[in-house]
Amino acid sequence: MSLPALNEFKASPFGTETTVADILETFEFLDDWEERYSYIIDLGKSLPAFPESEKQEKNYVHGCQSQVWLIHQVDPDDGKIYLMIDSDAIIVKGLAAVVLTILNAKTSAEIMATDIESLFDKLDLIRHISATRGNGLRAMIELIKAIAAEN
Amino acid sequence: MSTTTAFDIDSIRSDFDILDQNINGKPLVYLDSAASAQKPNQVLDAINHYYRHDNANVHRGAHTLGDRATADFESARDCVREYINAASRKEIIWTKGTTEAINLIANGLSQSLAPGDEIIVSRMEHHANIVPWQMAAERTGAVIRVWDINAAGELCLDQLQDLLNEKTKILAITHVSNVLGTINPVKDIVKQAKAAGVISVIDGAQAVPHFQVDVQALDCDFYVFSSHKLFGPTGIGVVYGKEKRLEALPPYQGGGEMIERVSFEGTTYNELPYKFEAGTPAISEAVGLKAAIEYLGNIDRAAMEAHEQGLYQLALARVSEVPGMRLIGTAQHKVPVMSFLIEGLHPSDIGTLLDQQGIAIRTGHHCAMPLMQHYDVPGTARASFAFYNTEADVNRLFDGLIKIQKMFV
Ligand SMILES: Cc1ncc(COP(=O)(O)O)c(C=O)c1O
Numbered sequence: 001m002s003l004p005a006l007n008e009f010k011a012s013p014f015g016t017e018t019t020v021a022d023i024l025e026t027f028e029f030l031d032d033w034e035e036r037y038s039y040i041i042d043l044g045k046s047l048p049a050f051p052e053s054e055k056q057e058k059n060y061v062h063g064c065q066s067q068v069w070l071i072h073q074v075d076p077d078d079g080k081i082y083l084m085i086d087s088d089a090i091i092v093k094g095l096a097a098v099v100l101t102i103l104n105a106k107t108s109a110e111i112m113a114t115d116i117e118s119l120f121d122k123l124d125l126i127r128h129i130s131a132t133r134g135n136g137l138r139a140m141i142e143l144i145k146a147i148a149a150e151n
Numbered sequence: 152m153s154t155t156t157a158f159d160i161d162s163i164r165s166d167f168d169i170l171d172q173n174i175n176g177k178p179l180v181y182l183d184s185a186a187s188a189q190k191p192n193q194v195l196d197a198i199n200h201y202y203r204h205d206n207a208n209v210h211r212g213a214h215t216l217g218d219r220a221t222a223d224f225e226s227a228r229d230c231v232r233e234y235i236n237a238a239s240r241k242e243i244i245w246t247k248g249t250t251e252a253i254n255l256i257a258n259g260l261s262q263s264l265a266p267g268d269e270i271i272v273s274r275m276e277h278h279a280n281i282v283p284w285q286m287a288a289e290r291t292g293a294v295i296r297v298w299d300i301n302a303a304g305e306l307c308l309d310q311l312q313d314l315l316n317e318k319t320k321i322l323a324i325t326h327v328s329n330v331l332g333t334i335n336p337v338k339d340i341v342k343q344a345k346a347a348g349v350i351s352v353i354d355g356a357q358a359v360p361h362f363q364v365d366v367q368a369l370d371c372d373f374y375v376f377s378s379h380k381l382f383g384p385t386g387i388g389v390v391y392g393k394e395k396r397l398e399a400l401p402p403y404q405g406g407g408e409m410i411e412r413v414s415f416e417g418t419t420y421n422e423l424p425y426k427f428e429a430g431t432p433a434i435s436e437a438v439g440l441k442a443a444i445e446y447l448g449n450i451d452r453a454a455m456e457a458h459e460q461g462l463y464q465l466a467l468a469r470v471s472e473v474p475g476m477r478l479i480g481t482a483q484h485k486v487p488v489m490s491f492l493i494e495g496l497h498p499s500d501i502g503t504l505l506d507q508q509g510i511a512i513r514t515g516h517h518c519a520m521p522l523m524q525h526y527d528v529p530g531t532a533r534a535s536f537a538f539y540n541t542e543a544d545v546n547r548l549f550d551g552l553i554k555i556q557k558m559f560v
Binding site for chain 1: 175496497498499500503504507508514515529530554558559
């Protein structure tokens with residue numbers, strides 16, 4: 001079984017077309033939790049389809065209440081890391097879309113230099129990556145950093 | 152003796168300061184008491200008073216504070232004995248909680264297990280009443296036999312006679328399921344176990360917060376529970392064991408308090424209940440637990456149960472208002488615990504979005520993975536009600552669920 005081609009990874013809009021600035025701007029217009037989370041749910045629904053064949057133990061992100069899978073490919077030309085994530089919980093998917101907007105299609109050095117905590121803080125989503133939440137966002141971010149460290 | 156007063160929900164809520172706060176800008180609705188219950192101010196005051204006035208180590212006997220602490224601590228044991236109607240205070244052993252209680256029993260009983268011996272546990276058990284038995288089985292070559300449940304989440308009672316045989320040594324089941332809310336007919340089950348010469352171990356963690364338990368009437372060999380689910384502090388729990396069973400059990404941990412005499416030629420153990428209580432115990436926690444039990448003693452228990460059942464009936468009546476809502480656990484006899492799923496939503500989605508509305512529930516596998524496998528679900532959302540919850544709490548939950556469900560369509 002092989003990973004999807006690099007092109008398929010590159011088709012994801014998160015971190016390329018959709019930027020952190022876009023999300024920050026959208027969040028500014030949403031004034032209550034319902035609107036914010038409806039937006040997160042929409043983000044989750046718009047994540048590119050994750051190949052079912054890759055939903056296996058080696059791609060499983062442990063430490064989550066929901067099931068989370070993560071795969072990646074590195075572009076040999078520029079060293080950028082491309083990620084795909086899926087979860088059976090939609091809010092986790094939506095938060096993964098936020099994570100991808102911040103970290104997808106970046107070089108290892110760019111990922112290492114990103115202060116994801118402060119971005120989540122700005123979005124008022126910091127609780128979701130705190131150590132006390134068992135939803136796996138934190139484990140997901142740690143894994144991406146580990147991938148960056150290896151590449 | 153305490154005086155019993157009528158069930159007055161407003162006065163009860165005024166005893167729980169913690170319930171009177173906003174979470175995410177909305178008044179807190181706490182529906183996670185099955186995970187850990189809130190403590191009335193009387194419990195907090197008792198702990199505070201203990202540390203301000205009486206604190207010292209127990210059973211040392213050299214000074215007045217030590218005497219007071221020992222008296223407080225031992226009177227808590229008497230209080231628990233009376234609460235569950237044990238025959239003797241020697242039958243009440245302090246542990247850290249239900250988990251340690253079952254480990255103590257499983258560890259002790261494993262000394263008399265031989266390869267091929269059988270231990271019956273049910274499919275609805277909490278991991279705390281599975282893993283210690285698996286560990287005992289691994290050490291001894293004993294075998295775990297699983298007692299099945301039906302679709303409603305009730306034990307298949309007609310299976311028990313088939314499960315019991317001459318190899319069966321232990322039957323470990325829960326009095327009340329933490330996921331399903333099912334109240335198991337423990338008295339009848341124990342009777343059958345006893346007739347087959349089988350030792351019965353009952354996990355009462357989810358039973359004692361909801362109704363009065365009488366261990367002599369149940370006639371079980373062991374009964375265990377945690378203080379923190381019984382409106383008392385964390386860090387303390389109880390093993391009740393029939394005196395002759397406890398006498399036969401070897402000590403669990405070694406150290407101070409549990410010995411009579413120590414020398415390098417040989418050590419003799421203290422008598423019951425101290426034989427199982429190595430080291431300085433959880434003294435203030437025992438004081439707090441006593442205050443919790445006394446608090447419950449001042450409430451009309453029948454009215455309290457009626458109030459809880461009323462909340463559950465109201466919840467049941469509103470289920471059909473939430474499209475795609477499905478209940479897990481529809482036993483005839485239940486405590487007010489409601490596990491559910493909503494089509495298209497992961498339990499963690501439900502938990503996150505209820506929290507945004509100030510409503511605390513539990514989501515996940517509830518430390519009962521075999522039960523999740525049985526229902527083929529990744530987990531459930533669980534709302535658990537206690538006597539301090541109100542009809543308004545139930546309505547907030549359902550209004551919240553309706554709102555969430557709409558966000559997903
Ligand atoms: C039925 C049941 N048994 C055992 C336990 C474990 O209790 P504790 O964590 O207090 O040791 C729980 C707690 O969730 C429970 O619900």
